[in-house]
Amino acid sequence: MEPINNRYDFVYLFDVEDGNPxxxxxxxxxxxxxxETGDGLVTDVCLKRKVRNYVxxxxxxxxxxxxxxxxxxxxxxxIADTAKDTKSKDDARQSMCNxxxxxxxxGAVMSTGKKNAGxxxxxxxxxxxxxxxxxxxxxxxxxxxxxxxxxxxxxxxAGTRQTMGRKYTVPYGLYLTHGFVSANLxxxxxxxxxxxxxxxxxxxxxxxxxxxxxxxxxxxxxLIVFRHxxxxxxxxxxxxxxxxxxxxxxxxxxxxxxSDYEVTVDKDSLPVGVEVQELI
Numbered sequence: 001m002e003p004i005n006n007r008y009d010f011v012y013l014f015d016v017e018d019g020n021p022x023x024x025x026x027x028x029x030x031x032x033x034x035x036e037t038g039d040g041l042v043t044d045v046c047l048k049r050k051v052r053n054y055v056x057x058x059x060x061x062x063x064x065x066x067x068x069x070x071x072x073x074x075x076x077x078x079i080a081d082t083a084k085d086t087k088s089k090d091d092a093r094q095s096m097c098n099x100x101x102x103x104x105x106x107g108a109v110m111s112t113g114k115k116n117a118g119x120x121x122x123x124x125x126x127x128x129x130x131x132x133x134x135x136x137x138x139x140x141x142x143x144x145x146x147x148x149x150x151x152x153x154x155x156x157x158a159g160t161r162q163t164m165g166r167k168y169t170v171p172y173g174l175y176l177t178h179g180f181v182s183a184n185l186x187x188x189x190x191x192x193x194x195x196x197x198x199x200x201x202x203x204x205x206x207x208x209x210x211x212x213x214x215x216x217x218x219x220x221x222x223l224i225v226f227r228h229x230x231x232x233x234x235x236x237x238x239x240x241x242x243x244x245x246x247x248x249x250x251x252x253x254x255x256x257x258x259s260d261y262e263v264t265v266d267k268d269s270l271p272v273g274v275e276v277q278e279l280i
Contacts, residue, residue, distance in 0.1 A: 019216020076113030234273030
């Protein structure tokens with residue numbers, strides 16, 4: 001199949017209720033927060049991980065939808081196995097793109113082993129997601145009614161000992177991220193319209209295959225896509241993003257649901273050569 005021929009820019013909104021959307025390992029796994037504004041943050045790496053997990057779930061990790069960055073894989077061994085029959089770095093890089101969905105979508109550094117497959121700059125990129133309103137981090141004490149190790153405990157008191165812990169949640173947060181799809185880079189990796197549709201499907205459904213006790217309720221809320229008529233684009237992305245307005249209806253009350261916000265798109269101000277598609 002042919003690579004995509006059009007540039008895309010998009011705005012993606014998702015929310016969390018009573019969960020931790022992206023813990024910070026440098027802060028005891030508390031939700032990531034902008035220290036100056038109090039806005040919540042979710043890294044692009046976190047979002048890409050969820051896309052990878054969705055593709056792996058629905059496609060079974062089989063070429064051409066295998067996943068390069070996945071749990072338990074040894075990257076240099078994977079590169080060597082995939083590119084073992086190639087004779088040049090360019091051929092090795094193309095073999096990696098042909099086999100792995102995340103390589104031809106997000107790119108990868110593949111020059112770390114004996115088999116050098118070079119580097120790939122992926123056509124799909126995301127910014128950090130930032131909450132529309134400042135978030136509040138709630139800290140909860142939790143207990144476990146079981147012991148990890150009975151050594152040193154008598155039979156009488158081993159069953160009564162409790163393990164204490166902490167859990168952090170965001171009562172509610174609506175997060176917004178900006179994304180970019182480059183047709184120019186897609187031509188280099190072989191990223192097709194079918195790959196793009198799978199990416200949109202992942203943004204729509206990835207939270208449903210990623211539930212956990214830590215993340216609470218996470219839902220996609222809006223996916224607003226700007227499609228350009230050309231490969232290099234017909235307008236700067238920032239001008240398109242400025243057409244999307246997200247406002248809290250009553251700033252005097254803390255938001256607790258998506259209905260507390262209003263999302264509008266100024267379609268009348270769309271530049272020539274750009275169309276908007278609201279996929280969610």
